[in-house]
Amino acid sequence: MKTTLLLTLLTLASIIGASCSGQPFGNNNANTAAGGTISILGSGASFPEPVYEKWMNEYGKLNPNVRIDYQATGSGAGQKAIKENTSDFGASDDPMKDEDLKGTQVIHIPTVLGAVVLTYNLPEVKERLKLSPEAIAGIYLGNIKKWNDPKIRADNAEVNLPDTEISPVYRADSSGTTAVFTDFLSNANSEWKNKIGANKQPSWITGVGAGAKGNDGVMGQVKNIPNSIGYVEIAFAKANDLPTALIKNKSGKFVEASIENVSAAAAGSVKDMPEDLRTRITNAEGENAYPISSYTYILVNKEQPDDVKGKALVDFLWWAVHDGEKFTSDLHYAPLPDEVVKKVEEKLKTITSNGTALRQ
Amino acid sequence: MLSALMTGLTSACAVFAIAILVLILTYIAVRGFSAINLEFLIDTPKPVGEGGGIGNAILGSVLMTVLATGIGLPIGIGGGVYLAEMGSNWFGSIVRFLADTLIGVPSIIVGIFIYTLIVLPMGRQSGLAGALSLAIIMIPIVARTTEEMIKLVPKSMREGALALGAPEWRVTWNIVMPAAASGIATGAMLAIARISGETAPLLFTALNSRFYNYFYDQPMASLTVQIYNYATGPFDVEHQMAWAATLILVGLILAINVAVRYLARRRY
Amino acid sequence: MISAASIIFIVVGMIVMMVSNSMPTISRFGLAFLTGSEWKPADGVFGALPFIYGTIVSSLIALIISVPISLGIAIFLTEQAPKKIAAPISFMVELLAAIPSVVYGLWGIFVLAPFIRDHLGVFLETYLGWIPVVGQLFQGRLTGIGMLTGGIILALMTTPIITSVVRDILEVVPNTQREAALALGATKWETTMIVLGNAASGIAGAVVLGLGRALGETMAVTMVIGNSPQISASLFEPAYTIASVLAANFAEATDELYLSALIEMGLVLFLVTFVVNAFAKLLIMSVASGKAGAKNV
Numbered sequence: 001m002k003t004t005l006l007l008t009l010l011t012l013a014s015i016i017g018a019s020c021s022g023q024p025f026g027n028n029n030a031n032t033a034a035g036g037t038i039s040i041l042g043s044g045a046s047f048p049e050p051v052y053e054k055w056m057n058e059y060g061k062l063n064p065n066v067r068i069d070y071q072a073t074g075s076g077a078g079q080k081a082i083k084e085n086t087s088d089f090g091a092s093d094d095p096m097k098d099e100d101l102k103g104t105q106v107i108h109i110p111t112v113l114g115a116v117v118l119t120y121n122l123p124e125v126k127e128r129l130k131l132s133p134e135a136i137a138g139i140y141l142g143n144i145k146k147w148n149d150p151k152i153r154a155d156n157a158e159v160n161l162p163d164t165e166i167s168p169v170y171r172a173d174s175s176g177t178t179a180v181f182t183d184f185l186s187n188a189n190s191e192w193k194n195k196i197g198a199n200k201q202p203s204w205i206t207g208v209g210a211g212a213k214g215n216d217g218v219m220g221q222v223k224n225i226p227n228s229i230g231y232v233e234i235a236f237a238k239a240n241d242l243p244t245a246l247i248k249n250k251s252g253k254f255v256e257a258s259i260e261n262v263s264a265a266a267a268g269s270v271k272d273m274p275e276d277l278r279t280r281i282t283n284a285e286g287e288n289a290y291p292i293s294s295y296t297y298i299l300v301n302k303e304q305p306d307d308v309k310g311k312a313l314v315d316f317l318w319w320a321v322h323d324g325e326k327f328t329s330d331l332h333y334a335p336l337p338d339e340v341v342k343k344v345e346e347k348l349k350t351i352t353s354n355g356t357a358l359r360q
Numbered sequence: 361m362l363s364a365l366m367t368g369l370t371s372a373c374a375v376f377a378i379a380i381l382v383l384i385l386t387y388i389a390v391r392g393f394s395a396i397n398l399e400f401l402i403d404t405p406k407p408v409g410e411g412g413g414i415g416n417a418i419l420g421s422v423l424m425t426v427l428a429t430g431i432g433l434p435i436g437i438g439g440g441v442y443l444a445e446m447g448s449n450w451f452g453s454i455v456r457f458l459a460d461t462l463i464g465v466p467s468i469i470v471g472i473f474i475y476t477l478i479v480l481p482m483g484r485q486s487g488l489a490g491a492l493s494l495a496i497i498m499i500p501i502v503a504r505t506t507e508e509m510i511k512l513v514p515k516s517m518r519e520g521a522l523a524l525g526a527p528e529w530r531v532t533w534n535i536v537m538p539a540a541a542s543g544i545a546t547g548a549m550l551a552i553a554r555i556s557g558e559t560a561p562l563l564f565t566a567l568n569s570r571f572y573n574y575f576y577d578q579p580m581a582s583l584t585v586q587i588y589n590y591a592t593g594p595f596d597v598e599h600q601m602a603w604a605a606t607l608i609l610v611g612l613i614l615a616i617n618v619a620v621r622y623l624a625r626r627r628y
Numbered sequence: 629m630i631s632a633a634s635i636i637f638i639v640v641g642m643i644v645m646m647v648s649n650s651m652p653t654i655s656r657f658g659l660a661f662l663t664g665s666e667w668k669p670a671d672g673v674f675g676a677l678p679f680i681y682g683t684i685v686s687s688l689i690a691l692i693i694s695v696p697i698s699l700g701i702a703i704f705l706t707e708q709a710p711k712k713i714a715a716p717i718s719f720m721v722e723l724l725a726a727i728p729s730v731v732y733g734l735w736g737i738f739v740l741a742p743f744i745r746d747h748l749g750v751f752l753e754t755y756l757g758w759i760p761v762v763g764q765l766f767q768g769r770l771t772g773i774g775m776l777t778g779g780i781i782l783a784l785m786t787t788p789i790i791t792s793v794v795r796d797i798l799e800v801v802p803n804t805q806r807e808a809a810l811a812l813g814a815t816k817w818e819t820t821m822i823v824l825g826n827a828a829s830g831i832a833g834a835v836v837l838g839l840g841r842a843l844g845e846t847m848a849v850t851m852v853i854g855n856s857p858q859i860s861a862s863l864f865e866p867a868y869t870i871a872s873v874l875a876a877n878f879a880e881a882t883d884e885l886y887l888s889a890l891i892e893m894g895l896v897l898f899l900v901t902f903v904v905n906a907f908a909k910l911l912i913m914s915v916a917s918g919k920a921g922a923k924n925v
Contacts, residue, residue: 039578041484043567054407056570069579071568072589076880083882085483100882167769172856172866174669174880203668210769210866211856213876216594217773224745224771236594363817367708373700374709377791378720380784384727384735438631447632455632457906458639464905465642466844468874469894473642475878476649496638503635557728560846560875584730591734591851599738606731617726621719 036065038312043071044078044091045176046215047233048296051112051331052091055324059316066312075176076200082106082299088313090299093176094200095278105302107351108277109317109344110295112325113266113334115257116180117237117244117292120229121222122147124162130155132248133188133283133291139168139229140185141195142208147227155248162227169221169230172211174201180294181231184282188250188291231292235332249291250283257290262334265289270339277343293334300351307353314351314358321345385610392607395600401608405570405586408595414605416572420487420580421609424566425556427491427576432498432555433548439499440506440544445532447507456507459500470496471561479565487573487580490566494555501554505547509540546624553616557609559584583609642898650892652885661892667857669881674889676896678857682775682867683897686849687842689779689863690786695835697783698790699824705791706798707820718795725788733851736781737773741852744780745772749864768862771854776863778853782845786838793834797827797915833911840904844897846871870897 042052049072056068073081075092082090083104095108118131135151138144144151148161171178183198196202204211212218215236222230222242234257237244246254255261268286273279283291298317304310321344325335336344351358399413406412439459443452470493478489513536521531537544559582567579568586583605590602647654653661653674664675701721705714749770757766801823809819824831854866855876870893881887 039571041579050408053405053570057407057410067571069569069571071579073567073879076882080879080882084480086479086485172854173876199670201668201670203671203673211854211858212773212866213855214592216592217854219594220773221771225769239595363815366817366820367704370700370704370708373697374704374717374721376697377701377724377787378717381720381724383739384731387735387739388731435631435634439635442632452632455635459635460909461902461905462635462639464840464844464901466846466871466897466901468844468846468871469642469646469898472874472878472891472894473638473645476645477641499638500635503631553726557726557730559728559730560871563875564879584728587730587734588847588851591730591737602734606734610727610731613726613728614723617723 038066038309040066040068040088040309040313040316041071042068042078042089042091042298043073043081043087044299045075045093045296046072047075047093047114047176047235048091048112048333050235051328051333054327054331055316055320058324058327059319062319063312063315066316068316074174075179076174078299082301088300088309091297092299093294093296094179095280095297096299106299107302107347109298109300109321109347110277110336110340111298111317111320112328112336113262113281113293113295114332115234115262115290115293115334116177116184116231117234117257118229118231118247119219119222119237119242119244121224121226122162122243123226125159127156127159128243129159129245130248130254131245133185136247137185137189137192139166140170140205140209141191142205155254164227167225167228168209169218169225169228170204170209170211171201171213171215171218171231173213175214176200176294176296177215177231177233178202180280180282180292183280183294184292187280187283238332247291249289250285251287251289253287255288255290257292259329259332259334261288261290262293263337265291265293266295266334266340267337270337273340273343277340277347295336302351303355304351304353304358307356307358310351310353311358314348318345318348318359385614388603388606388610391600391603393604395604396607400601400604404572405581408597412601414581414583414586414601414608416569417581417583417586417605418608419572419574420566420569421556421583423574423576424487424491424494424562424580424582425552427488428494428498428555429548429552431492432495432551433502435495436499436502436551437506437544437548439503441510441532441537443503443507444510445536456504459503462496462500463504466560467493467497467558468560468563471564474561475564482577484577485565485567485579486577487566488576490562490580490582491576493561493565494558497558497561498551498555501551502544502548505551506540506544509543509547510536512543513539542624546620549616549620553613553620557584557613559588563588643895646891646895646898650888650895652888653892654888656885661889662896665859669886669889672885674885676870676889676893678859679868679870679873679893680896681859682778682853682857683843683869683871685863686775686778686782686853686867686869687839689776690782690842691835691839693780693783694787694790694838698787698794698834698838699831701787701791702794702798703820703824705795707816707823718792721788721791723788724784725792729785729845729847730851732781732785732848736777736848736852740780741772741777743772744777745770749776753864764861765863768860768864770864771866773852773854773866774862774864775853775860775867778849778867778869779863781848781852782842785845785848786842789841790834790838793837793912794827794831797830797834797912798823800915801827827915829911830915833908833913833915836904836908836911840901840908843904844871844901846875850875870894 052070075094078090078092081087148163179200182202185192186198212221215232218230219232222228248254264286265281265284268284268289269281281293321341328335402415403413404416474489474493521535562582562585569579569581573580587602587605590598665677666673666675705718752766757763806819809822850872855868856866857868
């Protein structure tokens with residue numbers, strides 16, 4: 001028995017030793033202590049990750065004492081992180097639902113705009129396809145089975161469409177991209193709205209198409225399977241030189257997912273933006289508005305537990321929507337319209353710590 | 361005739377396995393080498409297309425492995441000594457059985473356990489949570505190897521010492537442990553190699569980080585999670601970095617294995 | 629004693645944590661959770677069958693490939709090869725086990741998946757795809773990412789484990805058995821068959837142990853299996869396993885029911901690997917009283 005006692009003591013000693021080296025932990029205020037640097041952690045949507053990384057890198061050069069860390073864990077994870085307080089800010093392409101917001105004091109800060117594009121693999125087709133919401137909904141509902149279906153042919157008279165079966169590819173995981181895509185189809189097509197609706201991870205029709213994980217998964221499948229079609233975020237399509245379809249918008253024009261057209265969609269809907277800034281801009285008004293556009297959001301708590309950290313976070317967001325916006329277009333995001341920046345300024349001014357506003 | 365044919369078949373199996381090993385290692389070496397340079401080894405991740413490196417991930421992996429070893433090794437060895445010296449009762453059997461069970465538990469479940477136990481109460485992912493997950497994976501492995509190694513120590517050594525009037529704990533401490541030490545060290549090294557390659561338990565516990573992090577209360581980068589992120593990313597540059605980071609990781613793990621093999625040669 | 633007790637604490641803690649956190653789905657769906665084939669988190673419909681199916685089928689593919697190969701290697705090492713060759717070969721096979729899971733995944737995405745898409749899959753479809761019933765396994769969209777790729781990666785990962793346990797078991801079969809058989813005029817191969825016969829339950833244990841490993845393997849499978857909760861006859865189609873849905877969706881699960889469903893699947897996986905490993909241990913112990921088997925377990 002003495003052996004055990006001795007070993008136990010040794011063990012305990014090493015545990016204590018080990019956990020001391022693990023100090024400090026537990027309390028959030030400790031984050032500001034380490035060598036005068038302020039550490040802020042964010043997590044969530046993968047769609048804006050390239051631009052957020054760029055921002056944090058640039059902001060870090062200007063403010064070396066502020067370390068902002070961002071991990072792309074997915075929009076759902078970003079919402080979960082801010083609710084469970086495992087991150088200082090969350091990020092999501094999809095605004096949080098009313099029932100998820102209940103009991104929280106999360107506010108939504110739009111940061112940039114992005115677009116979802118339809119990409120396809122039709123080796124013999126050289127022209128750019130034009131797709132109407134009806135055609136896209138029909139493909140993903142299983143009503144349109146072949147590329148030379150009259151509904152597709154009607155908009156592509158000059159294209160020699162093959163008589164082959166379409167293989168639609170969708171996102172199998174919960175994703176903000178899917179939320180934007182299905183929201184667009186719900187707004188533009190009533191059959192879609194009734195059968196599937198808008199969701200991060202909707203119930204796809206069994207037997208139609210196949211799922212893939214992540215933007216890269218969808219892209220990989222489209223690249224690999226002839227006659228397939230899939231939806232991805234524009235940055236992915238641009239980075240990989242995939243063909244993208246022109247989409248018919250509310251005013252009946254077929255438009256490209258250019259930065260100007262995405263901005264046009266935002267501009268066309270600014271007047272309808274609600275007070276809490278949670279909004280969807282799919283199928284927006286405006287002659288050149290690209291219809292599958294979306295804001296992406298950073299989620300922050302209105303009352304910050306730590307004033308130093310809270311101030312640093314608010315300052316960073318302020319910088320991001322002003323100076324940061326110039327980095328967006330290289331990465332294929334559209335900057336916020338000026339009116340929205342004004343609204344964001346107002347929102348940021350409402351963030352408090354101990355009841356005091358962190359930015360006047 | 362049949363014998364010769366079967367020998368041909370079985371040796372083909374062996375050749376196949378070795379071919380796979382060589383194929384994997386060659387791929388890692390070829391794809392990895394081209395992306396490795398000093399900047400890659402010491403820099404932190406940067407926005408896509410601007411270079412960057414895995415220095416913080418290497419540091420994070422080392423820090424978490426060290427802390428996990430600091431916690432897991434003493435507990436594992438202590439448990440192993442107990443099992444070998446006093447574990448022949450019902451309590452010992454239960455512990456032994458549960459240790460074996462724990463070795464077989466998928467490591468992702470360990471990650472979920474620590475997430476609920478440490479991350480939620482602490483309010484954030486941290487290097488500490490990551491290290492604890494790794495320690496949990498390590499404890500039963502070390503405990504069982506320690507037990508086996510102590511049992512291999514010849515009875516005569518123990519009996520001789522006891523006959524000379526040494527108390528039981530002194531026999532364990534001064535006679536049995538030194539005799540089993542090299543075996544226990546071997547087991548410990550292999551356990552360290554094992555945890556340094558774990559990814560699943562770190563996903564929800566240590567998360568990842570863009571910075572050099574010296575404190576266990578913050579999310580920490582690790583080579584394995586970084587490889588996972590790079591491998592599933594959309595850009596070719598990221599894939600390249602994944603191979604390079606893999607080269608470092610696999611190089612370290614194989615080095616440990618080969619070293620252990622070399623040191624423990626006489627046992628084989 | 630405390631160190632030993634900590635092991636009990638960890639295991640019991642895990643079980644308590646998982647049971648209590650999965651109560652919402654256990655009480656709401658009961659056993660229907662395990663048999664439901666619809667997984668639609670958006671609608672609050674949680675059926676775990678596609679994941680159970682994916683886990684079992686991918687592990688079976690793995691075993692179908694890895695068992696004969698592992699047996700072959702183990703027989704070669706213990707019965708046929710001279711010691712000088714056997715030692716380095718068995719070391720190299722053990723190195724296969726040392727390669728981290730995420731590295732298998734990386735290799736799987738960039739090397740194995742394209743190989744299956746362009747060569748192996750095409751080959752299987754051409755030569756096996758026409759067979760009635762069985763052929764269905766090898767038809768469909770070949771993307772390289774799917775059940776077959778997951779199974780093959782698992783086969784590579786289980787081979788070194790099964791090999792080393794079988795090797796240890798064959799080594800403890802007394803040499804007198806071999807000598808007796810040879811003396812009675814058996815050929816070398818017949819002798820080997822006799823040795824194998826006597827070690828049968830231990831070998832079965834090694835296989836079950838490999839199964840336990842395959843069932844719980846996470847990262848490599850997540851990276852190549854396609855992560856789509858469907859039950860499809862084709863092995864080319866994407867599938868999902870319990871471990872990979874935990875890795876992919878645990879961080880995403882926002883509502884209580886979804887989280888509970890994931891943790892309940894974790895519990896199922898825990899219990900299954902628990903039973904499988906315990907069973908393996910019993911089988912192995914029946915042949916090699918303790919030492920040989922336990923060393924590598």
